[in-house]
Amino acid sequence: MDETLGIRREDKSQWERRAPLAPVHVKALLEEHGLRTVIQPSKIRVFSDDEYREAGATVSEDLSGCNLVVAVKEIPKTLLESSKAYMYFSHTIKAQPYNMAMLGRVLDLGCTLMDHEKVTDDQGRRLVLFGYHAGLAGMIDSLWALGQRLAVEGIRTPLEGVKQAYEYPSLAAASESLREIGRALRAKGGLPEALGPVVIGLAGYGNVSLGAQYVLDQLEPTTIEPEALGGQEPGRLYKVVFREEHMVAPREEGAPFVLQTYYDSPELFRPTFARYLDDLTVLVNCIYWETRYPRLVTMEDLKRLYDPALDGTPRLRVIGDISCDVEGSIEATVKATQPDAPVYVYDPAAGRATDGVEGRGPVIMAVDNLPCELPREATESFGAALAGFMPQAVRTDYGAGFDTLELPAELKRSVIAHGGALAPAYSYLEKHAIRGGAG
Numbered sequence: 532m533d534e535t536l537g538i539r540r541e542d543k544s545q546w547e548r549r550a551p552l553a554p555v556h557v558k559a560l561l562e563e564h565g566l567r568t569v570i571q572p573s574k575i576r577v578f579s580d581d582e583y584r585e586a587g588a589t590v591s592e593d594l595s596g597c598n599l600v601v602a603v604k605e606i607p608k609t610l611l612e613s614s615k616a617y618m619y620f621s622h623t624i625k626a627q628p629y630n631m632a633m634l635g636r637v638l639d640l641g642c643t644l645m646d647h648e649k650v651t652d653d654q655g656r657r658l659v660l661f662g663y664h665a666g667l668a669g670m671i672d673s674l675w676a677l678g679q680r681l682a683v684e685g686i687r688t689p690l691e692g693v694k695q696a697y698e699y700p701s702l703a704a705a706s707e708s709l710r711e712i713g714r715a716l717r718a719k720g721g722l723p724e725a726l727g728p729v730v731i732g733l734a735g736y737g738n739v740s741l742g743a744q745y746v747l748d749q750l751e752p753t754t755i756e757p758e759a760l761g762g763q764e765p766g767r768l769y770k771v772v773f774r775e776e777h778m779v780a781p782r783e784e785g786a787p788f789v790l791q792t793y794y795d796s797p798e799l800f801r802p803t804f805a806r807y808l809d810d811l812t813v814l815v816n817c818i819y820w821e822t823r824y825p826r827l828v829t830m831e832d833l834k835r836l837y838d839p840a841l842d843g844t845p846r847l848r849v850i851g852d853i854s855c856d857v858e859g860s861i862e863a864t865v866k867a868t869q870p871d872a873p874v875y876v877y878d879p880a881a882g883r884a885t886d887g888v889e890g891r892g893p894v895i896m897a898v899d900n901l902p903c904e905l906p907r908e909a910t911e912s913f914g915a916a917l918a919g920f921m922p923q924a925v926r927t928d929y930g931a932g933f934d935t936l937e938l939p940a941e942l943k944r945s946v947i948a949h950g951g952a953l954a955p956a957y958s959y960l961e962k963h964a965i966r967g968g969a970g
Contacts, residue, residue, distance in 0.1 A: 536560070536925045537597030538588075539619075540571035543604040546697075546870055548577040548906035549661075551601045551619075551647075554586035555911070556918040561587040564922040569597055577906035599925045601917075608636035616643040616929040621947060624648065625821070626963040634948065635965040641951040643929045649945040650920070657738075658941055659916045661902040664909040665853055666742025666817060668696035668901040671705055673731075673815055673851030674746070676874050676896050680848045680888045686726055689715035696904035697870050706749050713750035716768055727846065728763035730810055732771045734778065734827055734860075735817035739853055743815050744772070760810040771811075778804045778818075779825055797824045805832045808847055815851040820860035827860040833879040837892055847893050855899040863892075867899035 541547040552560075552568075560566040568588040572580050580590045594600050595612065602619040611617070611633075621644055623634045637644045650659045671693065678690030689712045699705035715721050722729055731747060733740050752770040755763070757777045763769050776788045779800040793800055802825035808814070816827060828850070836845045852861045863877040865884050874897075876890035877883075888894050902909040920942055927937050933949045946954045953960055 533596045533598050534926050535567045535569055535597045536921060537594035537600035538568060538570040539594065539600055539602040539606060540573045541576065541603055542573075544869065544900065544903075545575065546900055546903040547604060548575050548903060549603050549910045549913070550576055550578060551603055551910075551917055552914040552921075553907075553910045554578055554582045554588075556914040557583060557588045558586035560918060560921055566922055566925055569594055577910060598927075598929070599921075601921075603913075605630060605633060608633040611636055611640055611642055613640045614642065614929070615640075616645070616924075616927075618645040618647065618924070618945075620648055621646045623947060623960065624957065626960055628963075631963050632965040634960065634963075635967070637948050638951055638953070638964055639966055642948065643946065643950070644948045645924075645942060645945040646947050647917070647945070649947070650941050651944050652941060659913065659920075660738060661909055661913055662738035663742040664902040664905050664912060666739040666744075667702060667746055667908075668904040669739070669817075669851055669853035669896070669898070670743035670746035670815060671696040671699075671709075672870075672873055672898060672901070672904070673743075673813055673849055673896050674709075674750075676849045676851065676888060676894045677813055679874075680894050681726070683889050684844070686723060688723070688726075689721055695870060695873065696901070702905055702908045705746075709746065709749035716750060722766045722768060724765040727765050728767055728769055729812045730760070730763060730769045730771060730846075731813040731815065732757075732773060732807065732811045733815045733817055734773045734804070735819075736772055736774060737817065737819075740772065740815075740817040743817055743851075743853065744770070757807060760807055763810075773804070773807070777807070778802065778827060800825060802826060802829070804828065805835075808832060808836055809845075811847050813849045813851065814847065816854050816861055818854055818860060820854060820856050822859075824860070826862055828862060830862045830879060830882075833863055833877070833893065837879045839880055839891070849894045849896065851896045853901060855897050857897075861895070864895055864897045866897065868897045869900070870898055870904055873898045 557568045569591050570583050570588045571592055572590050584590055599616045623630050647659045651657055672695050675693040675695050678693050681688055682691050692712050733743055747770055752768040754770045757771055757773055775790055775793055780803045782799055782801050804827050850861055852864045855867055857864055872886055874894050875884045875886045876892045877895050878890055878892040947957050
């Protein structure tokens with residue numbers, strides 16, 4: 532068994548400049564664990580080939596001799612090798628149709644597939660993730676969208692100075708720029724009183740939300756609780772964070788809200804978030820969602836808000852859908868976008884999406900690869916969490932049966948498939964996997 536780690540080149544899109552490990556992690560694995568790394572060359576990766584060479588890695592197209600190959604995004608099924616062990620975001624655990632042929636190929640070839648998303652502790656908490664950086668970039672892009680939308684309405688504010696996340700050289704540079712914009716917003720006339728209060732609401736409070744809140748806090752908004760919404764002071768900036776009890780309520784009249792009951796039996800709950808939409812200027816969606824849960828914002832909610840018979844402009848200008856489940860928790864997220872065309876206006880009455888920030892309806896920011904916009908910081912943070920698992924993962928004998936795989940529990944939970952079969956926890960995918968396809 533060759534105790535060598537392979538890192539695949541990312542090529543899913545021109546924006547994918549991340550890597551699973553940064554040069555500093557490769558160097559530490561070599562010096563502290565004697566672990567060799569082979570990395571494929573890349574012209575777009577945020578860290579250059581030479582930086583990896585200087586860290587002790589071999590830069591080569593050939594990863595065939597590596598016992599484990601890691602990547603960020605899915606590896607195309609045509610590049611999978613028989614009996615090889617892989618680790619990447621497979622986007623298969625919800626039986627996503629676009630990856631079922633890839634999963635079938637993994638099974639046909641007897642590969643081991645580990646998914647970063649399922650590296651969890653005993654409480655099911657994710658340990659290797661980009662969520663915080665999705666929140667950072669998503670809030671920056673949402674603030675950019677707000678500045679642009681207000682400008683086309685003829686409302687000039689310092690928010691016009693916000694750039695998209697990828698346009699800043701670093702997170703530190705973005706933070707400094709936002710702090711300066713925040714000072715301008717707090718100055719007299721920074722936010723015109725005619726605009727009313729500018730209220731930015733965040734749905735969720737996990738890692739994604741924490742990243743988004745970090746960015747928003749650079750503007751020094753006034754924080755309020757959801758129960759206090761309504762009647763805020765015109766010309767001021769506010770932040771409000773929503774939890775599950777603000778999004779849904781028990782269907783049974785008078786029943787108390789119990790969070791675990793909601794997680795276990797969401798059908799017992801009804802959506803209630805629409806009551807807050809009239810008071811929000813921006814909604815930033817940071818929640819995890821599956822089809823069994825109620826939607827956060829429905830088409831009907833937006834039709835009511837943007838009813839052509841109503842006078843004036845609704846307060847809600849932007850929905851920053853960081854979670855980006857197409858037709859999911861935000862039903863008007865009808866498509867995902869890329870950083871070079873990050874937003875569209877969804878017209879609820881016409882049922883039509885138009886790229887840009889002009890039109891009747893909210894601006895939807897639905898970039899589905901937001902951490903790519905902060906590739907250096909995202910890679911450094913992700914790699915710091917992943918690197919500790921690599922020595923044992925690379926030195927594991929993947930020829931052993933699933934029950935005897937010598938992996939730490941955190942990694943064992945991430946094994947989707949092994950030796951031509953799905954791991955027990957993922958057996959439900961059997962009816963979805965497309966086997967027998969050509970490589």
